[in-house]
Amino acid sequence: MANNDSLVAIAGAGSIGCYVGGCLALAGRRVNLLARPRIGEAVRQDGLRVTDLDGRDRRAAPEALSATADPAAALRNAEVILVMVKSGGTEEMTALIAAHARPDAVVISLQNGVDNADRLRAALAGRQVLAGMVPFNVVQSPDGEPLRVHRASEGKVMIEDGVAGLAELLAVEGLTVETHGDMAAVLWGKLLMNLNNALVALSGLPLATELADRRWRLILAGQIGEALAAMKACGIKPARIAGLPPALMPKVLRLPDWLFKRLARRMLAIDAEARSSMWDDLQRGRSTEIVELQGAVLGLAQRAGVPAPVTARVAALVREAERQRQGSPGLSPEAVRA
Numbered sequence: 001m002a003n004n005d006s007l008v009a010i011a012g013a014g015s016i017g018c019y020v021g022g023c024l025a026l027a028g029r030r031v032n033l034l035a036r037p038r039i040g041e042a043v044r045q046d047g048l049r050v051t052d053l054d055g056r057d058r059r060a061a062p063e064a065l066s067a068t069a070d071p072a073a074a075l076r077n078a079e080v081i082l083v084m085v086k087s088g089g090t091e092e093m094t095a096l097i098a099a100h101a102r103p104d105a106v107v108i109s110l111q112n113g114v115d116n117a118d119r120l121r122a123a124l125a126g127r128q129v130l131a132g133m134v135p136f137n138v139v140q141s142p143d144g145e146p147l148r149v150h151r152a153s154e155g156k157v158m159i160e161d162g163v164a165g166l167a168e169l170l171a172v173e174g175l176t177v178e179t180h181g182d183m184a185a186v187l188w189g190k191l192l193m194n195l196n197n198a199l200v201a202l203s204g205l206p207l208a209t210e211l212a213d214r215r216w217r218l219i220l221a222g223q224i225g226e227a228l229a230a231m232k233a234c235g236i237k238p239a240r241i242a243g244l245p246p247a248l249m250p251k252v253l254r255l256p257d258w259l260f261k262r263l264a265r266r267m268l269a270i271d272a273e274a275r276s277s278m279w280d281d282l283q284r285g286r287s288t289e290i291v292e293l294q295g296a297v298l299g300l301a302q303r304a305g306v307p308a309p310v311t312a313r314v315a316a317l318v319r320e321a322e323r324q325r326q327g328s329p330g331l332s333p334e335a336v337r338a
């Protein structure tokens with residue numbers, strides 16, 4: 001049970017966490033950000049500027065929310081904990097929750113990838129853990145500039161059914177939230193979209209520019225076709241996330257540019273700043289979520305004995321870029337296909 005006075009902790013306040021936490025604080029919800037010192041100090045000093053592609057430009061004042069790098073202070077009294085670290089940080093955050101959070105706190109993973117909620121659940125036995133999904137991209141201002149988080153595309157956050165009052169607590173201006181009864185299908189549907197994260201990361205292009213170019217869409221269509229075949233062989237039915245039924249995605253992506261632009265208007269409701277969270281990781285010299293995204297498809301494909309050469313090639317290029325630690329390699333679609 002949650003209500004609009006429940007204290008919400010953002011466990012890992014980066015791009016998505018600051019956007020969600022900022023919207024909640026602006027709506028008068030009680031919010032603790034568990035953040036790295038750089039972000040925590042910026043929020044304590046100047047508050048949090050939250051903008052979006054619909055033209056909102058708002059600032060949550062420093063006193064509207066608390067921001068700390070101290071996990072005990074952030075988690076101790078939280079009634080709802082939104083986990084928003086990258087997938088590689090799930091185990092560390094799980095341990096912090098186990099050590100510091102109330103046993104009755106509701107924990108929700110809003111991460112990409114299909115198994116973060118299960119990983120949290122396995123290590124937090126007896127606690128209520130729900131899956132969630134964020135469909136939009138958030139751009140964080142570069143280090144050294146005043147902190148701003150900008151929602152650069154559209155979509156509804158989905159959370160697993162099961163806790164009364166939770167969707168009402170989280171659905172505030174700038175943040176549409178709905179519950180869903182089959183989050184496994186939602187997460188596999190989101191994973192299909194996320195197969196593009198790697199192409200944005202490898203190209204270095206803004207998402208809208210990359211998607212407008214059929215050469216990139218053909219590679220994405222190849223990956224999605226492989227993923228759909230592997231999912232079908234394993235009995236997984238992905239949910240529709242981006243307006244298009246999953247089975248139609250490869251066909252629509254392969255259309256000529258002029259027709260794609262007309263038919264995929266919702267998919268292209270993205271502003272020029274949006275890239276992908278995997279691009280952010282390469283730029284910051286961090287590990288990416290390639291194992292949780294392309295790796296999940298390769299795991300299914302192997303299990304089912306179906307080929308996935310395009311996905312394997314993309315994954316290998318991302319791993320190479322991670323090793324190089326020089327940001328996006330700025331590859332052309334021809335280089336990715338080679």
Ligand SMILES: NC(=O)C1=CN([C@@H]2O[C@H](COP(=O)(O)OP(=O)(O)OC[C@H]3O[C@@H](n4cnc5c(N)ncnc54)[C@H](OP(=O)(O)O)[C@@H]3O)[C@@H](O)[C@H]2O)C=CC1
Nearest residue numbers: 012013014015016035036084085086111112136137138277
């Ligand atoms: N960015 C986007 O547009 C979207 C992201 N997502 C998903 O949401 C999740 C979060 O992504 P995103 O917001 O981009 O990630 P970020 O890396 O921007 O945010 C996570 C933040 O948590 C911090 N952090 C990690 N561990 C701790 C800790 N123990 N204590 C305090 N802070 C900690 C990280 O710091 P550090 O880097 O130092 O570890 C980082 O600042 C991912 O699964 C991503 O795929 C989903 C949709 C869109």
Ligand SMILES: CC(C)(CO)C(=O)C(=O)O
Nearest residue numbers: 135136137193194276277
């Ligand atoms: C770009 C987007 C919204 C969809 O692939 C995303 O999930 C990300 O950046 O991680």
